[in-house]
Amino acid sequence: MNRFQCTVRRLEEQAEPLVCSFEKDVRGQVLLDYVIEKLNIVERDYFSLRFMDGEKQRHWIDPTKNIVKQMKGGPPYNLVFRVKFYPSNPQAIKEGITRYHLFLQLCRDLQHGRLLCNKEDSVILAGYIIQANIGDYDLAAEDGYVSKFKLVSRQSSRFEKKVENQHRCLRGLSAADAEEHFINKAHTLLTYGVDPHPVRDIYGTLVYIGMTYRGLSLLKGRVELQHFPWKVISRLSFDGRTFYISAVINERKVVHRFRSETSAASKHLWKCAVDHQAFFKFERSKDVSMKTSGSLFRGTRFKFSGRTQHEVLEQSANITREEPIFARSPPMVKPRRTKSFMDHLYTSDVHTYDGFSQMSDSNHSTPKRFDNQLMSYPPVTHECIEESTTLSDDLSPPSTQDACDGAVPNNYLPAKREARICNTDSIVQPSRMSILVKIVLCFLVSIFVLSLCLIVLFEADSTNLSAVRDFRSLHCIEDFHIHFYMPSKQSIVRIALWFQDIVEPVRMLLSNGSISIARKLHSVLFSGFTESSS
The missing domain is CATH 1.20.5 (Single alpha-helices involved in coiled-coils or other helix-helix interfaces)
Structure with missing residues (x-):
């Protein structure tokens, strides 16, 4: 069987999925081109296709590799069309159809708990969603019409009432204007564009690593513990289940390490990190070099494919076609939620967030399977431990209310968690000694195998082996x-x-x-x- 069929689900929940067939030796770029062409999107580099393997681990399709070899669990071959790179400046998006798909992706992020915000911001964002979907507020509308829509991960009747009041104030906004206001508001939030990867730090604490246009963010709850701008990150690597971040801060090298649940999760985190760094840091794709990481015997190579954000913006500025006319998909109307006794258990007026930990496994880039509170690590001396803290120390701590709402400045440094820059020679990953031992062992094994082959070739009786006899001659x-x-x-x-x-x-x-x-x-x-x- 040389032809396969795949199904691609769109960002519109109501839209029919795209079904296409492909040859066995077709690469991912062909399938991505087909989907992009069907959706009539020119600013294509922000989007990609994603699939999930048998271990519930998500993967982005590699345009340069064979589809069948990547999706080893198929058939069936099921993929989803998603935003991969969230633009650093949404105002620079040229066409409305691109902006519409970014709006749909951000709505999904808000629904599934990836876009974290405080009470007021969640009401504002939900109001824009209602305005974009049903238009101006209708005085004849029945009370509780907001409950038909799934807006946030947790919503109560009090929250829905506030959204109705916010919707009344948005009269006159068109669907395109409401979507643009929603994107601009979401762009100001801390977790804009974050796809959380659950890991554990050296103390065994569950934290999340997310990639944004600004850099790598280390998050716990709704607070950003540390932020690594792309320009200060000198190297990203992984070895087995351990993920390393090497950065140069104040002319000193620091190395942070985190532990993933599986080696596949660590590899996926590394690929996403180097992919985002290449897209947002470099001006030209030709400046991006091949990245290698992993162990000596099971190394991994990764080459950035596509264009950088700088090249995408240049291409967007040169778009000359007329603005395409597209139909907005009707919203997915949920069964009207009846008021239950659970509404009385919520003490807040709106949904409560406990950061990414309240997300289900299906909404994580990597499913959480951590069973133990602490994970095994090699001994680390106190003078070489790097606290996961924010880098800058020129801001005062936020108020308690702001911290509860998640409105924490990106460069806030907790007063009691000073970043301790240590001598990183002892925590270089992997250590020089381990690399030297691996090289020596590899050399000895190679010598042994070569010697064994020579003995078999020249010392063994070859009277019955014509191939060996001819080779010796x-x-x-x-x-x-x-x-x-x-x-x-x-x-x-x-x-x-x-x-x-x-x-x-x-x-x-x-x-x-x-x-x-x-x-x-x-x-x-x-x-x-x-x-x-x-």
């Missing part, structure tokens, strides 16, 4: 056997005989010495026993 092999193999064999025999000549006297000496020492010890003990008896 080659002129170059005969020269190698005469000028290299035989002298090397004779040298090894001489060394063995010389070693035997040295070892034999030493063995006899030790044997005689042991006998004399035993006789002396026996005489001393016997004489002492005789004196005590007398």
Whole structure:
């Protein structure tokens, strides 16, 4: 069977999925081009296709690799069309159809708990969603119409009432204007564009790493513990289940390490990180080099494919086609939620957030499978421990109310968690000693395998092996056997005989010495026993 069929779900929940067939040797770029063409999107570099393997681990489709080899669990081949790179400046988006798909992605992020915000912001964003979907507020609308829509991860009747009041204030906004206001508001939030990857730090604490246009963010709850701008990150790597961030801060190198649940999750985190760094940091795609990481025997290479954000903006500025006319998909109307006793359990007026930990496994880039509170790590000395804190120390701590609402400045540094820059020579990952040991072991194994092959080739009886006999008769092999193999064999025999000549006297000496020492010890003990008896 050389043709396969795949299904691609769109960002519109009500829209029919795209179904296409492809050959066995087709690469991911062909499928991505087909979907982009069907959706009539020119600013295509912000989007990509994503799939999930049998372990519930998400992966972005690699345009340069074979589809069948990437999606090893298929058929069936099911993918989703999603925003991969969230633009750093949404105002620079040229076409409305691109802005509309970004709006749909951000709505999904808000619904699934990836776009964290405080009470007031969640009401504002939900109001824009209602205005974009149903238009101006209708006085004849039945009370509680907001409950038909899934707006946030947790919503109560009080929250829905506030959204209705906010909707009344948005009269006159068109759907496109409401979507633009929603995007601009979401762009100001801390977790804009964050796809959380659950990891554990060196203390065993569950934290989340997310990639944005600003850099790598380390999040816990709704607070950003530390932020690494792309320009200060010198290297990103992984080794097994451990993910490393090497950065140069104040002219000093610091290395942070985190532990993923599986090696596949660590590899996926590394690929996403280097992909985002290449897209947002470099001006030209030709400046991005091949990235390698992993262990010595199971290394991984990754090459950035596509254009950088700088190139995308240049291409967007040169778009000359007329603005495409597209139909907005009707919203997915949920069954009207009836008021239950759970509404009385919420003490707040709106949904409560506990950061990314309240998300379900299906909404994480990597499913959470951490069973133990602490995870095993090699011993780390106190002077070499890097606290996961924010880098800058020129701001005062936020108020308690702001911290509860998640409105924490991006560069806020907790007063009691000063960043301790240590000598990182002892925590270079992986250590130079371990690399040297691996190289020596690899060299010894190679020498052993080569020697074994030579012995089999030249010493084994080849009367019944015509292939080996013909191979030995080659002129170059005969020269190698005469000028290299035989002298090397004779040298090894001489060394063995010389070693035997040295070892034999030493063995006899030790044997005689042991006998004399035993006789002396026996005489001393016997004489002492005789004196005590007398």
